[in-house]
Amino acid sequence: MKICVLVKAVPDPAAPKRIDPATGRLDRTGETNLNGYDANALETALQLREGGVLAIDEIVAVTMGPAAAAKALQKAAALGADRSLHLIDDALAGSDLIATAYALAQVLEREAPDLVLLGQQSEDGTGYALGAAVADHLQMPSLTQVVSLQVDGGELVLERQTGYGYDTIRVALPAVISVSDAINVPRYPSLKAIMGAKRKPVQELSLADAGIDPARVGADGSCVTCGEFHAPAAKAAGQIIEADDTDVTVTEIVAYLQERKVI
Amino acid sequence: MPSDILVYVLEHEGTPSKSSLGVLAQAAELAAELGGQADALLLGGEEATDELCALLGAYGAARVLRSHGPLGLAQPVVDALDAAIDRCGYRYVILGGGLLGPEIGAGLGARRSAGVTVETTAITARDGELVAERPIFGETQISESRFRGELGIIVGRAGAFEARPATTPGAAEVVELDVPLRPYSTRAQVVKRDEQRGAELNIESAEVLVAGGRGLGDPESFKLCEDLAVAFGDGAAVAATRAVVDAGWYPYAAQVGQTGKTVAPKLYLAAGISGAVQHRVGMQGSGTIVAVNKDAGAPIFDFCDLGVVGDVKQILPKLTVAVAAAKGA
Numbered sequence: 001m002k003i004c005v006l007v008k009a010v011p012d013p014a015a016p017k018r019i020d021p022a023t024g025r026l027d028r029t030g031e032t033n034l035n036g037y038d039a040n041a042l043e044t045a046l047q048l049r050e051g052g053v054l055a056i057d058e059i060v061a062v063t064m065g066p067a068a069a070a071k072a073l074q075k076a077a078a079l080g081a082d083r084s085l086h087l088i089d090d091a092l093a094g095s096d097l098i099a100t101a102y103a104l105a106q107v108l109e110r111e112a113p114d115l116v117l118l119g120q121q122s123e124d125g126t127g128y129a130l131g132a133a134v135a136d137h138l139q140m141p142s143l144t145q146v147v148s149l150q151v152d153g154g155e156l157v158l159e160r161q162t163g164y165g166y167d168t169i170r171v172a173l174p175a176v177i178s179v180s181d182a183i184n185v186p187r188y189p190s191l192k193a194i195m196g197a198k199r200k201p202v203q204e205l206s207l208a209d210a211g212i213d214p215a216r217v218g219a220d221g222s223c224v225t226c227g228e229f230h231a232p233a234a235k236a237a238g239q240i241i242e243a244d245d246t247d248v249t250v251t252e253i254v255a256y257l258q259e260r261k262v263i
Numbered sequence: 264m265p266s267d268i269l270v271y272v273l274e275h276e277g278t279p280s281k282s283s284l285g286v287l288a289q290a291a292e293l294a295a296e297l298g299g300q301a302d303a304l305l306l307g308g309e310e311a312t313d314e315l316c317a318l319l320g321a322y323g324a325a326r327v328l329r330s331h332g333p334l335g336l337a338q339p340v341v342d343a344l345d346a347a348i349d350r351c352g353y354r355y356v357i358l359g360g361g362l363l364g365p366e367i368g369a370g371l372g373a374r375r376s377a378g379v380t381v382e383t384t385a386i387t388a389r390d391g392e393l394v395a396e397r398p399i400f401g402e403t404q405i406s407e408s409r410f411r412g413e414l415g416i417i418v419g420r421a422g423a424f425e426a427r428p429a430t431t432p433g434a435a436e437v438v439e440l441d442v443p444l445r446p447y448s449t450r451a452q453v454v455k456r457d458e459q460r461g462a463e464l465n466i467e468s469a470e471v472l473v474a475g476g477r478g479l480g481d482p483e484s485f486k487l488c489e490d491l492a493v494a495f496g497d498g499a500a501v502a503a504t505r506a507v508v509d510a511g512w513y514p515y516a517a518q519v520g521q522t523g524k525t526v527a528p529k530l531y532l533a534a535g536i537s538g539a540v541q542h543r544v545g546m547q548g549s550g551t552i553v554a555v556n557k558d559a560g561a562p563i564f565d566f567c568d569l570g571v572v573g574d575v576k577q578i579l580p581k582l583t584v585a586v587a588a589a590k591g592a
Contacts, residue, residue, distance in 0.1 A: 019404070096378060096379075097369065097372065097379050097381075098369075098372045098373055098376065098377065098378060098379055101369070101372075101373055102373070102376075105373075121521075127365065127381060127382065127521075128362075128365035128366065128369075128381065129365040129366070129368065129369035129379065129381050129418075130369065131366075131369075132337060132338075132365070132366040132367070132368075132369040132370040132373075133369040133370060133372055133373035133379075134373070135338075135370065135373075135447075136338075136341065136369075136370045136373035136374050137373050139445070139446075139447045140447055140450075141338065141447050141448070141450040141451040142337070142338065142366070142370070142451075143336075143366075143451060144362075144365070144366050145362060147515070157454075160362070161362070161515070161516060161524075162335065162361075162362050162363075162457070163275075163280065163361050163362065163467050163524070164275055164456075164457045164465070165456070165457035165458050165465075165516075166455075166457075166458040166516070167335055167453050167455065167456050167457070167458070168453070168454050168455035168456075168458070169335075169336070169451055169452065169453050169454065170451070170452050170454050171450065171451045171452075172450040172451075175450070175451070182515055216376070222378065222411075223372075223376070223377055223378030223410055223411045223412045223415070224378035224379065224380060224408050224409070224410060224411075224415075225378075225408065225409050225410075225411060226406050226407060226408045226409075228406075228407040229404050229405060229406055229407065230404070230405050230407070231403075231404065231405070232398060232402060232403070232404070232405050235566055238552075238564070238566070238567045238568045238569055238570050239568070239569050239570070240564065240569075240570040240571075240572065241569070241570070241571045241572070241573075242559065242571075242572040242573070243573075246573070246577045246578055246581055247581065249571060249573055249578060250578060250581045250582050250585045251585070253553065253569065253571060253578075253582055253585075254582070254585045254586060254589050256553070256569050257530065257551075257553070257586070257589075258589065260530075260550075260551050260568075262471065262529050262530040262550070262551055263495065263586060263589050263590055
């Protein structure tokens with residue numbers, strides 16, 4: 001059985017983010033790291049293999065992006081992925097959500113995985129959406145925001161929060177599952193694993209290698225166009241109370257709440 | 264019609280979600296500007312009654328496409344929207360936020376090779392097309408998106424669109440829609456639905472939320488938040504930040520923020536919460552935000568309506584007494 005884990009390199013969260021004025025896209029130069037939620041997805045894959053209920057032969061990390069994206073694959077390999085695929089092609093730059101999902105699905109289709117795992121959101125972009133789009137291309141069932149995952153009789157039993165409580169869902173494999181960071185605590189790779197990761201195979205794929213139609217990717221192949229920005233409406237500064245006497249403070253809070261008619 | 268908008272309405276036990284009604288009312292206005300109409304799509308069981316369809320008219324639905332299928336999953340809804348577009352033709356599909364909106368939108372976008380925007384906080388009609396706005400970089404900038412191609416899909420952020428009746432009600436003509444489900448849409452099945460864990464954790468429908476953060480100091484101090492919520496009476500509940508949920512102080516179901524619930528109560532009282540962006544996106548739509556924090560430099564003081572610099576352990580118990588007295592008066 002094979003698990004593919006979609007991973008992504010994201011900018012260092014501490015670094016200030018900016019839009020490149022020339023392209024209207026996020027400036028992705030600078031330090032990157034593995035998206036935190038993707039570490040949860042990898043941990044899920046590793047626990048499934050270690051759990052032994054499913055016979056997992058191989059865990060394959062898959063990413064798309066420029067050379068810097070390889071950082072996510074190195075981290076994935078250090079955590080325990082057996083090999084990596086890097087979809088890298090200048091023609092992919094500027095792909096929107098749907099173009100990205102199409103391209104990744106083409107790569108995944110060649111691998112024919114039994115399970116595709118990914119983090120439910122990236123720290124630098126869209127949330128909750130990529131897995132569902134990939135799944136429609138692969139014609140697999142898909143669930144996002146999964147907070148627990150068990151194997152039962154060759155199927156997965158998943159839990160997630162809705163606006164009304166917790167739902168428990170049975171899913172037949174193959175499937176595409178996006179996980180929450182509440183699902184587990186990712187392990188730290190050992191120094192030995194970090195060194196060993198460098199010997200694990202990484203295969204680079206171009207559009208042609210993956211059978212991707214160039215007309216469906218990149219900025220020109222994307223259906224969402226952005227590049228215009230404006231500042232949010234400034235919110236009027238709130239009132240601040242800073243009194244030493246708690247009784248005075250409490251009286252002022254209650255008066256304020258009554259004035260706003262919330263009590 | 265080339266300028267019509269289709270809105271998916273999530274219903275739960277016969278009640279449409281507030282997010283769905285919010286985007287429906289917005290869609291009705293936008294469709295009028297574009298010279299078209301807004302229709303609603305319902306996917307439900309016996310709960311999708313004529314009364315429910317009529318209610319959607321009050322929020323602007325010209326037609327209600329009623330279909331039947333499994334509940335609680337996105338892919339059957341994708342099949343239904345796909346069938347509706349085949350039958351009636353739409354220029355845009357708009358979905359409310361929450362769990363299923365982004366899943367449905369992305370699945371439909373892949374199915375029909377259409378552009379999708381998520382986390383949308385505002386939609387405007389300009390030059391005969393819709394422009395979707397989304398805050399980025401910790402709400403410091405708004406990015407505008409437009410769509411190429413025959414269809415554009417817009418997924419709202421939960422709570423971003425107020426559920427208010429439309430200025431011009433729609434006729435809500437009911438059209439029965441037959442939905443052929445894709446084989447893979449039936450390979451996931453909800454086996455247990457709406458399980459409640461921990462008491463009174465339906466924070467999304469609360470009118471008053473007392474939310475606790477790290478500044479409470481210890482898990483026991485959540486009792487102070489619970490007492491205050493009781494003082495506010497029916498419709499009040501306790502929420503929590505991710506930091507304290509991760510620390511095991513309070514259940515995950517109470518979590519507000521990027522990875523938790525998005526809430527917009529009339530009053531959000533933040534106790535010992537610094538106001539990081541991840542929390543802010545889940546509660547900034549609240550009517551009135553009151554923050555109590557001993558750190559005068561906390562980011563929450565930049566966007567609250569009333570900021571109280573002080574010790575939550577001192578203030579909350581006295582505030583509980585005062586609120587109970589005010590409520591009783």
